[in-house]
Amino acid sequence: MKRIGIDVGGTNTDAVLIDGETILSSIKVPTTQDVMSGVKAALAHVSGFVGPTDRPIDAVMIGTTHFTNAVVERARLERVAAIRIALPTGRSLPPMCDWPDDLRAGVDPMIFMVHGGHEYDGSPLVPMIPDEIREAAMKIRDAGITSVAISATFSPLTTDCEVVAAEIVRSVIPDAKITLSHTLGRIGLLERENVALLNAALQSLGRTTVQAFSDALREAGVTAPFYLTQNDGTVALADVAAANPVHSFASGPTNSMRGAAFLTGLTDGMVVDVGGTTSDIGCLVGGFPREANNIVHIGGVRTLFRMPDLLPIALGGGTIIDPDTGKIGPRSVGYRILSEARVFGGNTLTTSDIAVAAGLIEMGDRDRVKDLDPALVKASLERIRAMVTDSFDQMKTSADNVALIAVGGGAFLIPDRIAGASDVLRVENAGVANALGAAMAQVSGEVDRVFSGLSRDEALAKAETEAQDAAVASGASRESLKTLEVEDIPIAYLPGGARRVRVRVIGDIAFT
Amino acid sequence: MLQEFAEENIEPLATGAWILGTGGGGNPYLSTLNLRRLYAEGRRVQLMDPMALADDDMVAVVSNMGAPLVGQERLGDPAHLARAVEVMEDYLGKPFRAIMSVEIGGSNALSSFLAAAMLGRPVVNADAMGRAYPEAQMTSFAIGNLPMFPLSLVDVRDNEVIVTRAASWKWMERISRKVCTEVGSTAATCKAPRTGREVKDWGIHYTVTKAVELGRAVIEARARHDDPVKAVLDHEGGKQLFRGKVIDVARETTGGFLRGTTLIEGIDADKGARMELGFQNEWAVALRDGHPVAMTPDLICLLDTVSGSAIGTESVRYGQRVTVVALPAPALLTSPAGIAAVGPRAFGYDIDFTSVFS
Numbered sequence: 001m002k003r004i005g006i007d008v009g010g011t012n013t014d015a016v017l018i019d020g021e022t023i024l025s026s027i028k029v030p031t032t033q034d035v036m037s038g039v040k041a042a043l044a045h046v047s048g049f050v051g052p053t054d055r056p057i058d059a060v061m062i063g064t065t066h067f068t069n070a071v072v073e074r075a076r077l078e079r080v081a082a083i084r085i086a087l088p089t090g091r092s093l094p095p096m097c098d099w100p101d102d103l104r105a106g107v108d109p110m111i112f113m114v115h116g117g118h119e120y121d122g123s124p125l126v127p128m129i130p131d132e133i134r135e136a137a138m139k140i141r142d143a144g145i146t147s148v149a150i151s152a153t154f155s156p157l158t159t160d161c162e163v164v165a166a167e168i169v170r171s172v173i174p175d176a177k178i179t180l181s182h183t184l185g186r187i188g189l190l191e192r193e194n195v196a197l198l199n200a201a202l203q204s205l206g207r208t209t210v211q212a213f214s215d216a217l218r219e220a221g222v223t224a225p226f227y228l229t230q231n232d233g234t235v236a237l238a239d240v241a242a243a244n245p246v247h248s249f250a251s252g253p254t255n256s257m258r259g260a261a262f263l264t265g266l267t268d269g270m271v272v273d274v275g276g277t278t279s280d281i282g283c284l285v286g287g288f289p290r291e292a293n294n295i296v297h298i299g300g301v302r303t304l305f306r307m308p309d310l311l312p313i314a315l316g317g318g319t320i321i322d323p324d325t326g327k328i329g330p331r332s333v334g335y336r337i338l339s340e341a342r343v344f345g346g347n348t349l350t351t352s353d354i355a356v357a358a359g360l361i362e363m364g365d366r367d368r369v370k371d372l373d374p375a376l377v378k379a380s381l382e383r384i385r386a387m388v389t390d391s392f393d394q395m396k397t398s399a400d401n402v403a404l405i406a407v408g409g410g411a412f413l414i415p416d417r418i419a420g421a422s423d424v425l426r427v428e429n430a431g432v433a434n435a436l437g438a439a440m441a442q443v444s445g446e447v448d449r450v451f452s453g454l455s456r457d458e459a460l461a462k463a464e465t466e467a468q469d470a471a472v473a474s475g476a477s478r479e480s481l482k483t484l485e486v487e488d489i490p491i492a493y494l495p496g497g498a499r500r501v502r503v504r505v506i507g508d509i510a511f512t
Numbered sequence: 513m514l515q516e517f518a519e520e521n522i523e524p525l526a527t528g529a530w531i532l533g534t535g536g537g538g539n540p541y542l543s544t545l546n547l548r549r550l551y552a553e554g555r556r557v558q559l560m561d562p563m564a565l566a567d568d569d570m571v572a573v574v575s576n577m578g579a580p581l582v583g584q585e586r587l588g589d590p591a592h593l594a595r596a597v598e599v600m601e602d603y604l605g606k607p608f609r610a611i612m613s614v615e616i617g618g619s620n621a622l623s624s625f626l627a628a629a630m631l632g633r634p635v636v637n638a639d640a641m642g643r644a645y646p647e648a649q650m651t652s653f654a655i656g657n658l659p660m661f662p663l664s665l666v667d668v669r670d671n672e673v674i675v676t677r678a679a680s681w682k683w684m685e686r687i688s689r690k691v692c693t694e695v696g697s698t699a700a701t702c703k704a705p706r707t708g709r710e711v712k713d714w715g716i717h718y719t720v721t722k723a724v725e726l727g728r729a730v731i732e733a734r735a736r737h738d739d740p741v742k743a744v745l746d747h748e749g750g751k752q753l754f755r756g757k758v759i760d761v762a763r764e765t766t767g768g769f770l771r772g773t774t775l776i777e778g779i780d781a782d783k784g785a786r787m788e789l790g791f792q793n794e795w796a797v798a799l800r801d802g803h804p805v806a807m808t809p810d811l812i813c814l815l816d817t818v819s820g821s822a823i824g825t826e827s828v829r830y831g832q833r834v835t836v837v838a839l840p841a842p843a844l845l846t847s848p849a850g851i852a853a854v855g856p857r858a859f860g861y862d863i864d865f866t867s868v869f870s
Binding site: 086088089090091092093097098117119120125126153154187188189190293294393394395396450489490500 | 542545546549579581582584585586587588589590591668669696697757763764770826827829831833
């Protein structure tokens with residue numbers, strides 16, 4: 001199967017063309033201000049390797065930082081309305097009550113709290129009142145808002161209230177873009193609602209971005225279906241992904257981990273992706289990033305949803321070293337490394353300068369660091385080793401030695417030997433690991449909810465079936481499905497042996 | 513003696529209370545949000561010295577009862593805690609002079625503040641546990657053999673229940689737990705009212721100040737890039753029991769408790785050793801290579817080694833870098849009556865209580 005993988009990062013846009021597992025072509029171009037001209041350039045290059053008589057491209061997978069950047073920059077967000085179905089509970093903590101002021105101002109929300117919602121066993125909290133929702137919808141319509149986030153208590157268990165409310169809103173605002181919290185988040189109303197609201201604020205950007213990619217593909221003469229890569233290392237059809245931009249928030253680190261897995265052939269191990277300012281350490285399980293099962297802050301907003309478990313380290317190629325104390329970071333020269341690092345003619349001592357002085361890599365002008373005190377170089381390398389070793393150990397899943405794969409532009413900073421690592425692997429084509437990771441992506445399905453009145457085995461089996469159905473609905477072929485993660489936690493103070501079960505399955509894309 | 517509880521003390525109170533929760537009591541995040549919003553509306557809470565209570569003053573003892581997970585969906589509202597107090601006042605036919613929390617550990621440390629801010633009453637600088645425990649009979653008032661009734665319970669749907677009598681603290685726990693479960697496993701409660709005399713004799717005093725100062729010590733240590741775990745130990749006269757990495761967590765629910773064990777593999781000075789923490793909502797016992805080294809009622813706290821933040825029994829997970837510390841228990845809890853109520857045998861561990869600090 002012939003695929004193109006594209007990864008739009010903050011600095012570079014990478015693209016690869018692969019056939020099966022063979023790389024036919026790859027390219028790295030700077031990410032442009034308008035983003036799309038970089039994408040077009042990369043696309044034109046790799047698609048040029050498909051001749052007129054060759055089998056055409058089957059699929060295009062794109063990973064992008066568009067959506068994360070919008071939240072972090074508080075830009076390109078749209079006005080949203082929140083409808084929370086939870087009264088009489090939660091009145092004192094309305095939607096967005098814990099958002100940073102500037103982000104809240106950026107989405108200028110209209111907020112409605114109405115009666116309804118569910119209990120932990122799925123029964124109604126109180127009856128929902130359709131007129132309350134209709135009234136809210138009319139106010140939303142009159143304000144000219146078209147993006148609406150709907151949340152209800154315990155909606156991951158019982159979706160009824162959110163689904164019915166969506167129908168009512170749509171009857172009033174036919175072109176409404178509606179995000180239902182249960183489709184994105186987990187137990188934890190405020191965090192799930194936050195995810196839904198972020199998603200709602202990105203609806204227009206999601207559509208324009210996908211449209212722009214679509215135009216770029218058409219210009220390059222590519223007619224294959226295209227997908228956006230997701231936080232969990234899988235892909236979703238672009239039109240589906242456009243409706244859920246939050247699922248693309250962490251696609252960069254995820255793609256790099258998937259690419260590292262592909263390039264080394266390892267399915268289990270650790271990956272460190274060293275950038276200019278920070279590094280991320282993650283854990284590969286069965287070829288996929290391990291998921292975080294805890295609160296993840298995005299642009300200052302607490303969220304709880306499908307995100308990779310990443311440990312950031314304040315260590316990158318541009319990290320500043322104090323020549324007097326030897327202290328490393330946390331500040332970095334960032335993208336200014338090509339003018340500020342000593343080897344590139346600047347006056348700031350960075351980790352890259354130390355690496356050049358130690359002979360770990362050749363770049364810039366080595367003469368400019370030849371006078372560095374060897375003791376400082378040695379001590380700095382030891383400090384870097386200690387930082388990496390500590391974070392690596394923290395993220396490990398067992399006491400056994402595991403392999404560490406170093407990727408990213410600053411991978412040369414990672415020492416060859418690290419305590420607890422069976423091996424430190426470096427890969428060729430590491431520069432396009434992200435694009436490769438995108439190209440290799442599969443489709444997943446996940447269930448995370450509370451089951452009661454079932455035995456543990458019954459609950460696990462039921463969850464697995466539901467996860468499989470979800471994967472197939474997202475475009476996976478049923479025969480290829482395998483279960484990636486199973487986790488269950490019994491819940492205190494609830495009767496009926498209630499337990500929260502999370503199951504994730506994964507499979508290949510079903511081509512029809 | 514009243515003193516205004518300053519807004520900048522809210523965060524330290526939450527941080528300290530979460531540590532004193534010894535793994536249970538629920539994360540105070542949502543309660544903190546609620547209290548901040550009440551302060552933003554201009555409401556203020558006065559903190560009252562327990563010794564300033566007159567013998568015949570009436571004190572309301574409040575708590576949110578139920579499963580912490582339900583509280584993450586059915587978000588708690590200060591209005592309902594206030595309502596539980598009012599229901600009790602109506603029943604008693606006399607007003608409360610002040611309000612206190614049943615436990616200073618976890619989310620309920622802020623329950624008294626939420627009710628107090630709504631009702632314009634002071635909060636007594638005391639609680640009935642000095643930490644967190646899961647059940648009604650595990651309070652200093654139960655240890656003191658004080659009356660366990662009446663109790664008011666308020667549900668968001670206008671269901672209000674008063675348990676007028678109960679045969680024992682355990683019966684009160686059973687009956688009120690049943691009602692709580694029936695209304696969705698979360699409810700605001702006002703426990704058996706206390707007189708000023710009873711609070712002075714049997715309350716665990718100055719625990720609000722203790723939690724605030726502990727929290728502040730941790731926050732300041734973080735800001736100075738000092739060791740926050742050391743700040744906890746120094747502030748409380750605690751002992752570090754173990755430092756390591758979580759390598760296994762096993763959980764099950766039986767009898768309404770979240771029970772289980774957490775296994776920690778030692779690093780640094782504890783390299784080569786293992787510590788097992790047994791929990792029943794809260795951390796109950798700590799075994800080093802199979803031998804008990806700390807047990808309830810001594811406070812066993814699991815802290816994030818870097819941040820000094822407390823880690824709960826519901827949120828502990830594989831790979832976390834942790835330090836286990838023991839903090840001294842209130843004297844009342846280590847008395848013979850205290851050990852009977854909250855010692856290791858009360859949690860099903862057949863071992864004699866030996867204090868880390870004896």
